[in-house]
Amino acid sequence: MNYRRLVPNSISSASLIFGILSIFKTIQGDFFYAPVFIVIAVIFDSLDGRAARALGVGGGDFGKEMDSLCDMCSFGVAPAIMIYQFGLQDLGLVGQVIAALFAVGGCLRLARFNCNTGVVHGYFQGMPIPAGACFLAAYVLSGYSFNAYLTAIMTLVIAVIMYSNVKFPDFKGKGNPMYRIPVIIALVIGAAMLFNRPGAWPFVAMFTYTIAGIINHIYRAATGKNN
Structure with a gap:
């Protein structure tokens, strides 16, 4: 057993744990720690790949799949539940569907990213799902209180952008x-x-x-x- 692989996988697991904690905080109506835990999950998510490369265990299929599954929970499902409870409840079932569409957009983004890792270089094709999650988390923390319809539009726009062809910079000085x-x-x-x-x-x-x-x-x- 290659124990070095435990390090990046443990970091991915920490990201998942904070995503689940965010869901629990949303259920409790705590709209401070719910978005904060999503942001912490993003921080851990940014470290697992770096740890894998530093330890010379990057590029494996297991790590890639685990990372995507953790991302789906922490940056797809957790923000969807949070934004519904925070700003879409007045829309009832429609609000639930819109929140679910955010998770769908993130899922499509992850699937396309995994398929195109050898094709797309130098930019992000569509908004990365952690950025989409951070957008909603930052909104909940911001003190802004849009009405349910404007919140719904904002959520749908982010969902669409995640699976769009809009190119976002990767801040590495190359690409788009x-x-x-x-x-x-x-x-x-x-x-x-x-x-x-x-x-x-x-x-x-x-x-x-x-x-x-x-x-x-x-x-x-x-x-x-x-x-």
Whole structure:
């Protein structure tokens, strides 16, 4: 038995545990720790691959499958339950379906990512599911309180973007470029939101990241830029 593999798998397990803890906190109506535990799960998720590569045990099918299954719970199911309980209950069954569609979008994103790991390089094809989960978690923590219809639209938009062809930067300096005009527009919008509610900076950061990717995608399509 290769005990070195226990390290990254244990980190993935920790991510799953915090996702489940988030669900429990949502059930208890604790909308501080529910989103906080999702963010902690994201932190652990960012470490398992690094640990595997550092220990020379990366690239295995087992680790990849385990990571995806943990992601589905922590970043698909947990945020879906949280956003329904927090802001979609007034819509009843419709709100439940919309929350479920968030999890479906994340599931499709994970499946496509696993299929395209050898094809897509230098950018994220669609918003990564941890980013989608962070978006909803940051919203719940932000102090903003949108009505159920606006929350539903926001949730659906994130669900669609996760399985879209919108290219988000991977911050490694390669791949899909972010053009100046879309970035400036996104930063102006983000600055206005931050001025209005400085304490909501995590949500503003996620919103700015999201809108920058969308505007950049539209800009590329409108100008005919291919790279």
